[in-house]
Amino acid sequence: xxxxxxxxxxxxxxxxxxxxxxxxxxxxxxxxxxxxxxxxxxxxxxxxxxxxxxxxxxxxxxxxxxxxxxxxxxxxxxxxxxxxxxxxxxxxxxxxxxxxxxxxxxxxxxxxxxxxxxxxxxxxxxxxxxxxxxxxxxxxxxxxxxxxxxxxxxxxxxxxxxxxxxxxxxxxxxxxxxxxxxxxxxxxxxxxxxxxxxxxxxxxxxxxxxxxxxxxxxxxxxxxxxxxxxxxxxxxxxxxxxxxxxxxxxxxxxxxxxxxxxxxxxxxxxxxxxxxxxxxxxxxxxxxxxxxxxxxxxxxxxxxxxxxxxxxxxxxxxxx
Amino acid sequence: xxxxxxxxxxxxxxxxxxxxxxxxxxxxxxxxxxxxxxxxxxxxxxxxxxxxxxxxxxxxxxxxxxxxxxxxxxxxxxxxxxxxxxxxxxxxxxxxxxxxxxxxxxxxxxxxxxxxxxxxxxxxxxxxxxxxxxxxxxxxxxxxxxxxxxxxxxxxxxxxxxxxxxxxxxxxxxxxxxxxxxxxxxxxxxxxxxxxxxxxxxxxxxxxxxxxxxxxxxxxxxxxxxxxxxxxxxxxxxxxxxxxxxxxxxxxxxxxxxxxxxxxxxxxxxxxxxxxxxxxxxxxxxxxxxxxxxxxxxxxxxxxxxxxxxxxxxxxxxxxxxxxxxxxxxxxxxxxxxxxxxxxxxxxxxxxxxxxxxxxxxxxxxxxxxxxxxxxxxxxxxxxxxxxxxxxxxxxxxxxxxxxxxxxxxxxxxxxxxxxxxxxxxxxxxxxxxxxxxxxxxxxxxxxxxxxxxxxxxxxxxxxxxxxxxxxxxxxxxxxxxxxxxxxxxxxxxxxxxxxxxxxxxxxxxxxxxxxxxxxxxxxxxxxxxxxxxxxxxxxxxxxxxxxxxxxxxxxxxxxxxxxxxxxxxxxxxxxxxxxxxxxxxxxxxxxxxxxxxxxxxxxxxxxxxxxxxxxxxxxxxxxxxxxxxxxxxxxxxxxxxxxxxxxxxx
Numbered sequence: 001x002x003x004x005x006x007x008x009x010x011x012x013x014x015x016x017x018x019x020x021x022x023x024x025x026x027x028x029x030x031x032x033x034x035x036x037x038x039x040x041x042x043x044x045x046x047x048x049x050x051x052x053x054x055x056x057x058x059x060x061x062x063x064x065x066x067x068x069x070x071x072x073x074x075x076x077x078x079x080x081x082x083x084x085x086x087x088x089x090x091x092x093x094x095x096x097x098x099x100x101x102x103x104x105x106x107x108x109x110x111x112x113x114x115x116x117x118x119x120x121x122x123x124x125x126x127x128x129x130x131x132x133x134x135x136x137x138x139x140x141x142x143x144x145x146x147x148x149x150x151x152x153x154x155x156x157x158x159x160x161x162x163x164x165x166x167x168x169x170x171x172x173x174x175x176x177x178x179x180x181x182x183x184x185x186x187x188x189x190x191x192x193x194x195x196x197x198x199x200x201x202x203x204x205x206x207x208x209x210x211x212x213x214x215x216x217x218x219x220x221x222x223x224x225x226x227x228x229x230x231x232x233x234x235x236x237x238x239x240x241x242x243x244x245x246x247x248x249x250x251x252x253x254x255x256x257x258x259x260x261x262x263x264x265x266x267x268x269x270x271x272x273x274x275x276x277x278x279x280x281x282x283x284x285x286x287x288x289x290x291x292x293x294x295x296x297x298x299x300x301x302x303x304x305x306x307x308x309x310x311x312x313x314x315x316x317x318x319x320x
Numbered sequence: 321x322x323x324x325x326x327x328x329x330x331x332x333x334x335x336x337x338x339x340x341x342x343x344x345x346x347x348x349x350x351x352x353x354x355x356x357x358x359x360x361x362x363x364x365x366x367x368x369x370x371x372x373x374x375x376x377x378x379x380x381x382x383x384x385x386x387x388x389x390x391x392x393x394x395x396x397x398x399x400x401x402x403x404x405x406x407x408x409x410x411x412x413x414x415x416x417x418x419x420x421x422x423x424x425x426x427x428x429x430x431x432x433x434x435x436x437x438x439x440x441x442x443x444x445x446x447x448x449x450x451x452x453x454x455x456x457x458x459x460x461x462x463x464x465x466x467x468x469x470x471x472x473x474x475x476x477x478x479x480x481x482x483x484x485x486x487x488x489x490x491x492x493x494x495x496x497x498x499x500x501x502x503x504x505x506x507x508x509x510x511x512x513x514x515x516x517x518x519x520x521x522x523x524x525x526x527x528x529x530x531x532x533x534x535x536x537x538x539x540x541x542x543x544x545x546x547x548x549x550x551x552x553x554x555x556x557x558x559x560x561x562x563x564x565x566x567x568x569x570x571x572x573x574x575x576x577x578x579x580x581x582x583x584x585x586x587x588x589x590x591x592x593x594x595x596x597x598x599x600x601x602x603x604x605x606x607x608x609x610x611x612x613x614x615x616x617x618x619x620x621x622x623x624x625x626x627x628x629x630x631x632x633x634x635x636x637x638x639x640x641x642x643x644x645x646x647x648x649x650x651x652x653x654x655x656x657x658x659x660x661x662x663x664x665x666x667x668x669x670x671x672x673x674x675x676x677x678x679x680x681x682x683x684x685x686x687x688x689x690x691x692x693x694x695x696x697x698x699x700x701x702x703x704x705x706x707x708x709x710x711x712x713x714x715x716x717x718x719x720x721x722x723x724x725x726x727x728x729x730x731x732x733x734x735x736x737x738x739x740x741x742x743x744x745x746x747x748x749x750x751x752x753x754x755x756x757x758x759x760x761x762x763x764x765x766x767x768x769x770x771x772x773x774x775x776x777x778x779x780x781x782x783x784x785x786x787x788x789x790x791x792x793x794x795x796x797x798x799x800x801x802x803x804x805x806x807x808x809x810x811x812x813x814x815x816x817x818x819x820x821x822x823x824x825x826x827x828x829x830x831x832x833x834x835x836x837x838x839x840x841x842x843x844x845x846x847x848x849x850x851x852x853x854x855x856x857x858x859x860x861x862x863x864x865x866x867x868x869x870x871x872x873x874x875x876x877x878x879x880x881x882x883x884x885x886x887x888x889x890x891x892x893x894x895x896x897x898x899x900x901x902x903x904x905x906x907x908x909x910x911x912x913x914x915x916x917x918x919x920x921x922x923x924x925x926x927x928x929x930x931x932x933x934x935x936x937x938x939x940x941x942x943x944x945x946x947x948x949x950x951x952x953x954x955x956x957x958x959x960x961x962x963x964x965x966x967x968x969x970x971x
Binding site for chain 2: 157228230233248275276277278280281283284296311314315318319
């Protein structure tokens with residue numbers, strides 16, 4: 001991908017973009033050989049979306065979330081979802097303060113800038129929806145009182161793809177709340193050797209320097225919707241949406257929310273790569289992660305994995 | 321394991337409806353247990369889908385398949401033919417329902433439904449079936465559309481709209497195939513249609529039994545005259561000639577060969593085409609007396625009845641010529657004379673005595689006939705469609721006691737008396753009358769026009785038609801059945817006669833039926849060749865037909881492709897897009913082709929890497945193109961630069 005910076009690119013925070021690159025470099029040192037996923041993860045964050053990572057335990061989901069928080073200088077909390085998790089365990093609870101004689105709201109772990117919701121599918125739908133509501137509204141309401149989340153607010157939820165007894169996989173309507181879903185996958189052999197030889201990732205985390213301030217991050221998030229999307233590009237996005245709605249391969253097409261998400265993610269991607277406007281390549285880069293969990297194939301055997309769904313859409317819809 | 325909510329099979333309801341509609345076309349001829357099993361399978365599958373029941377295991381499905389085959393074989397002694405074949409197909413559809421899990425299976429079921437609809441045509445090709453089949457095809461296609469519409473689905477209205485559009489698009493194709501698909505001569509694939517009870521003349525007549533023939537207003541045949549139309553009194557359509565009398569019933573001859581008899585004809589002939597409704601017998605109705613007929617499709621028996629070598633199981637047409645003036649069988653072979661003067665040794669003594677008395681008194685056959693007709697005319701004989709039932713000596717009872725009856729009674733009694741008087745006589749059954757349809761320009765003869773009369777042989781004149789009914793009720797011959805029976809007696813078509821609107825409606829409906837039979841069902845190889853000749857082909861044969869079909873199909877698909885290409889034509893491209901296409905075109909010559917999922921920028925990057933000599937230009941094209949097409953501020957300068965660069969690439 002070229003860094004084509006030809007022509008005027010107004011209001012582009014080039015310093016911010018460089019800092020994002022620095023963040024990618026820093027993260028790359030922790031999570032080996034997953035640059036693409038890291039970039040997608042950052043794009044998701046920049047587009048103010050939330051991320052769902054679906055993978056088996058031990059591939060570095062927690063490390064990724066933790067490293068991300070540190071590189072971006074954000075506060076971080078991890079919520080381990082279990083079957084007995086209550087909504088209050090996530091959002092917080094009002095406690096009676098004997099000194100003041102009043103109830104005081106104790107903010108839960110969700111009041112953090114980066115929240116890792118580990119194994120969301122192990123909790124009951126009730127607990128899940130407490131998190132999903134906070135994600136959607138960017139606020140928590142308790143006893144009639146509304147508490148806004150700290151900004152930026154980024155939820156990384158992980159889900160174990162192997163359904164086990166007593167799990168509640170997120171229904172499709174909830175999956176739509178996540179802008180992207182990615183899989184980390186096993187590392188390559190050479191990189192795994194590095195993992196085996198190198199020091200503990202957790203030790204590396206401690207020495208990780210923030211590459212971005214929260215203020216810079218917020219500014220970049222504000223830039224994303226302003227990245228230029230030309231008519232030709234919107235035609236392409238709409239052609240993709242139309243195809244998913246008409247094709248017989250899928251149960252249902254992309255919702256308008258999903259299409260907006262696709263454009264935002266592409267804008268974030270274009271911003272990260274300092275493109276003058278959104279290129280079709282930017283859409284193509286984010287599309288598999290954005291649509292993979294939203295398009296349910298009518299016949300499960302048709303596609304091997306979610307990535308294939310995105311690839312199929314890309315190959316079928318020509319760039320106008 | 322988290323139990324997944326049972327996924328409902330999308331579109332099952334529609335497919336079940338389509339299957340029901342298709343199977344309903346056969347219900348009348350299916351054994352009840354087959355229908356019942358299909359309904360049970362459908363109901364079970366529907367409930368299983370609702371409740372999330374598991375489908376039966378493989379061994380059970382295999383066993384049901386075999387059981388179905390065995391059951392069909394047990395009831396039909398074959399798996400072949402229309403009846404057994406359709407029953408088998410219906411049962412198999414039921415078994416298929418038991419293993420329907422995917423949209424692919426549902427698609428197969430819809431195809432079975434299509435095939436069932438098509439099989440209905442093997443049984444019956446008449447017009448009234450057509451709208452039903454059309455609706456069936458519509459339902460099937462809509463069900464198919466729904467299966468593939470996705471869980472979100474389209475609204476029923478949208479599906480129906482698209483189905484209707486699809487069928488309308490298929491129409492020209494269907495027309496081309498109808499006109500040009502090579503026809504197999506003879507009955508369709510030689511499939512024997514079961515001889516179900518169809519109305520028509522029988523080969524037996526029993527006056528005194530209740531006759532249901534005369535009350536059916538169904539069409540028997542239609543006639544198109546080329547030239548003059550015979551007046552009502554000459555409209556005698558000759559059918560089976562009955563020779564054998566057992567005291568009650570008249571029958572055709574069986575297992576006995578008689579010498580052919582000569583007929584000389586004179587006067588103006590009537591040329592006509594007669595189109596018979598299927599009656600499953602091998603006789604061809606013909607105006608008295610048929611003199612010319614298609615040699616390969618018909619022959620004339622010794623008693624001047626036209627016969628077909630095959631039973632008429634489909635609508636059949638014959639081009640015939642008849643002469644109203646004829647002398648038939650001037651010389652009477654002894655075997656025929658013997659046959660047609662025979663009476664059972666016992667029974668009907670008073671009639672036999674009457675015959676002998678007439679013979680003794682008049683001697684001359686002409687006078688004997690006249691005396692008998694006079695008796696019918698002058699004594700209290702009544703023409704009625706509701707005669708009293710007659711017992712053993714039916715003719716005696718009729719002639720001397722009840723004196724109420726219709727054509728069969730008169731023809732039978734007359735013939736018996738003539739035979740007793742020693743005059744060779746026989747009963748001719750057929751139709752008398754016919755109604756001209758001014759809309760269709762043809763004559764319609766109905767089952768209610770069925771008639772019976774007598775033929776007597778006289779020296780020098782041969783066989784002479786004598787219609788004793790005409791002596792009793794001349795209106796029957798001149799005005800048809802309605803004119804002959806009393807006003808309070810129920811008769812078919814009375815409503816037609818009395819209501820002008822109803823008359824016009826029935827005439828129009830019959831004309832449509834006639835058109836269908838003539839133009840669609842009877843459209844055979846000959847018709848195809850005639851059409852090709854009219855289109856300017858000289859001596860068309862199978863090759864012309866195949867060529868024509870291929871050409872018209874090709875034309876259809878080329879036209880369709882052109883239309884689709886036009887409809888989905890690329891929108892007018894802006895300059896940068898055109899220049900990019902131009903660049904891609906240049907690069908294609910160098911063997912660099914954009915991949916299916918490759919964006920323009922990635923493509924140019926790849927091209928630059930592949931062509932080092934162009935790398936700098938391509939990189940610049942890429943940047944300028946990205947800025948022009950996707951950038952926030954495309955400028956005229958950029959466009960000029962891009963044009964220049966692409967032009968340079970061309971050089």
